[in-house]
Amino acid sequence: KNVLEANRKLAQENRALLQKHGVKAIDVMGAIGAGKTSLIEKLIEKLKNRYRIAAFKGDLTTTIDAEMLSRHKVEVVAINTGKECHLDANLVKKALQRLKLDSLDLLFIENVGNLICPAEFPLGSDKRIVVISVTEGPFMVVKHPFIFMDADVVVINKIDLASAMNVDVKSLETDVKKINPRARVVTTNCRTGEGIDAVMAALGL
Amino acid sequence: KNVLEANRKLAQENRALLQKHGVKAIDVMGAIGAGKTSLIEKLIEKLKNRYRIAAFKGDLTTTIDAEMLSRHKVEVVAINTGKECHLDANLVKKALQRLKLDSLDLLFIENVGNLICPAEFPLGSDKRIVVISVTEGPFMVVKHPFIFMDADVVVINKIDLASAMNVDVKSLETDVKKINPRARVVTTNCRTGEGIDAVMAALGL
Numbered sequence: 407k408n409v410l411e412a413n414r415k416l417a418q419e420n421r422a423l424l425q426k427h428g429v430k431a432i433d434v435m436g437a438i439g440a441g442k443t444s445l446i447e448k449l450i451e452k453l454k455n456r457y458r459i460a461a462f463k464g465d466l467t468t469t470i471d472a473e474m475l476s477r478h479k480v481e482v483v484a485i486n487t488g489k490e491c492h493l494d495a496n497l498v499k500k501a502l503q504r505l506k507l508d509s510l511d512l513l514f515i516e517n518v519g520n521l522i523c524p525a526e527f528p529l530g531s532d533k534r535i536v537v538i539s540v541t542e543g544p545f546m547v548v549k550h551p552f553i554f555m556d557a558d559v560v561v562i563n564k565i566d567l568a569s570a571m572n573v574d575v576k577s578l579e580t581d582v583k584k585i586n587p588r589a590r591v592v593t594t595n596c597r598t599g600e601g602i603d604a605v606m607a608a609l610g611l
Numbered sequence: 612k613n614v615l616e617a618n619r620k621l622a623q624e625n626r627a628l629l630q631k632h633g634v635k636a637i638d639v640m641g642a643i644g645a646g647k648t649s650l651i652e653k654l655i656e657k658l659k660n661r662y663r664i665a666a667f668k669g670d671l672t673t674t675i676d677a678e679m680l681s682r683h684k685v686e687v688v689a690i691n692t693g694k695e696c697h698l699d700a701n702l703v704k705k706a707l708q709r710l711k712l713d714s715l716d717l718l719f720i721e722n723v724g725n726l727i728c729p730a731e732f733p734l735g736s737d738k739r740i741v742v743i744s745v746t747e748g749p750f751m752v753v754k755h756p757f758i759f760m761d762a763d764v765v766v767i768n769k770i771d772l773a774s775a776m777n778v779d780v781k782s783l784e785t786d787v788k789k790i791n792p793r794a795r796v797v798t799t800n801c802r803t804g805e806g807i808d809a810v811m812a813a814l815g816l
């Protein structure tokens with residue numbers, strides 16, 4: 407559709423702008439409550455001594471996540487998505503205008519909790535992460551193939567609850583590799599920080 | 612927008628058709644992996660000796676949930692939603708044409724896992740349930756007010772994991788009542804069936 411095509415063009419413009427200013431952007435997608443904010447928090451804690459970081463958070467009405475992230479003394483832009491169920495390149499373009507890109511190295515973009523639409527709306531980032539949680543059950547990957555096809559890194563979170571959920575983490579990993587052999591899969595506990603070093607390595611950070 | 616208005620009209624037509632044939636329809640919405648299918652399964656087990664039941668399941672590509680539900684010997688229509696992130700009244704209208712409505716009393720409609728869009732797309736059901744899981748964290752209700760505004764029943768599921776998640780179930784319940792004082796809130800474990808009788812009572816079944 408025209409909407410998707412227009413978005414793709416804007417995404418390319420965003421990408422060019424970010425690259426021109428040497429800012430690496432990472433699009434963090436995932437299911438509702440899967441651990442996107444917790445993951446970004448843990449990454450910020452580990453990386454802020456090496457990178458100058460900013461973050462975007464797309465949300466309907468609240469700024470809960472944006473406030474949580476800004477406690478880490480990084481610049482945060484809360485993007486009001488209205489009733490949209492995904493971020494788009496236009497919203498990101500406007501948010502980029504609020505940053506001093508020359509004084510940044512790394513930008514985390516937390517997408518709206520959704521395993522469907524973000525797959526169709528690239529934002530112009532360098533890397534795309536998808537976060538799923540073992541608490542969603544064993545079929546999360548096979549039910550949503552499209553979002554995993556474009557993922558650079560897939561994070562399987564809340565592994566501390568895998569046995570309570572009776573979910574086989576290895577088989578979720580296999581499901582990802584079948585859909586996207588080049589995706590790097592990392593298992594994490596984003597509360598304790600277990601697995602975060604591996605996420606950083608997978609992102610090349 | 613025109614799309615929303617057109618959907619509302621079709622929803623009213625669906626509602627009229629269901630009422631004409633004496634079929635009660637229940638729209639089961641909720642986050643990805645929150646427990647929608649498990650809830651419907653448990654309700655079918657308890658109700659199929661008293662009601663003639665059918666179910667719809669909206670999904671992208673797989674028929675995992677539809678197959679799971681049909682094991683209970685009820686008629687199931689798997690609705691292929693393509694890349695749509697919500698069911699709409701038109702898809703439901705077409706699916707209704709595949710049922711012999713005169714030989715049914717109760718229809719469960721499992722929506723796509725999404726706490727945003729289904730709020731804007733009524734389907735023509737009598738009752739709307741929203742299922743959330745404690746594993747999504749403590750802010751699930753306040754972050755998605757619109758879907759709770761229209762809910763008749765809110766199910767807070769996976770209470771067996773509430774202490775592992777450090778989530779206060781009572782405070783989630785308070786969040787719902789603030790947004791929608793008339794919603795009936797029930798806490799459940801949809802694996803064991805704990806709370807299912809209360810869900811039935813809340814639905815008037």
Ligand SMILES: Nc1nc2c(ncn2[C@@H]2O[C@H](COP(=O)(O)OP(=O)(O)OP(=O)(O)O)[C@@H](O)[C@H]2O)c(=O)[nH]1
Nearest residue numbers: 438439440441442443444519564595596597747748
């Ligand atoms: N047990 C456990 N809880 C976790 C883990 N990671 C995050 N959580 C908790 O899960 C809940 C949701 O985490 P968030 O980081 O807010 O998830 P999110 O994907 O950003 O959620 P939304 O932005 O609301 O879609 C919070 O209560 C977290 O503390 C984990 O590895 N294990």
Ligand SMILES: Nc1nc2c(ncn2[C@@H]2O[C@H](COP(=O)(O)OP(=O)(O)OP(=O)(O)O)[C@@H](O)[C@H]2O)c(=O)[nH]1
Nearest residue numbers: 542543643644645646647648649724769800801802
């Ligand atoms: N521990 C626990 N697990 C549950 C509970 N209810 C459901 N589950 C599990 O949670 C996973 C997801 O449940 P489903 O019923 O498939 O959830 P859903 O909302 O239909 O998921 P989608 O249709 O894929 O969005 C499954 O592995 C269930 O067995 C519960 O109360 N406690």
Ligand SMILES: [Mg+2]
Nearest residue numbers: 442443471516
């Ligand atoms: Mg978040």
Ligand SMILES: [Mg+2]
Nearest residue numbers: 647648676721
């Ligand atoms: Mg389901």
Ligand SMILES: [Zn+2]
Nearest residue numbers: 491492523696
């Ligand atoms: Zn969407």
Ligand SMILES: [Zn+2]
Nearest residue numbers: 491696697728
């Ligand atoms: Zn949507």
